[in-house]
Amino acid sequence: MGRTRWSQAPMDESDITARLNDRDGDLAPEVYARLRALAQRQIAGHRASATLNATALVNEAWLKLSEYPQEWQSRSHFLAAMARVMRHVLIDRARELLAERRGGDQQRISFEHAEREPSSELDLADLLALDEALSTLRDMDPRLERVLELRLFGGLSTEETAAHLGVSEPTVKRDLRAARAFLGTRLKFE
Structure with missing residues (x-):
């Protein structure tokens, strides 16, 4: 990331979007x-956190995203893209660690807990199982997968998710219920 420094004054959405599209500037x-x-x-x-901290995850995701430059429509568009890339970085790291271990103990997880605390206490194998289930869901209904991805991995609120997807908040809530029901049939939750 470049050397441009931004003022400490709060920026509006259009200023942030313009800065995100400035490839030479630092992130706001x-x-x-x-x-x-x-x-x-x-x-x-995550066990991967022993070798990957938050700063490293942000930096690795930023580098991967920078390989495919695009114009950001909004801050939420950028955050959604970063959430997806971070998810893939974590999945790749989990695969690497599981390959080293040659398997591992699976632990039951509570979806409600995972929804309140995105990705907390997920075992590496659980993370891979969740990724596989999300991939299947994407094949069936891409919007349901995006709602879950934005909420669980992106940490976006219902309002932010609705705005990003261009749907109403009740639609996001319905999609989330449907996606949860699908995951309930695919994964073993407590």
């Missing part, structure tokens, strides 16, 4: 803080 402090918080939630409780 507001956006970087949000990304670090998102990364901390995603790695909390």
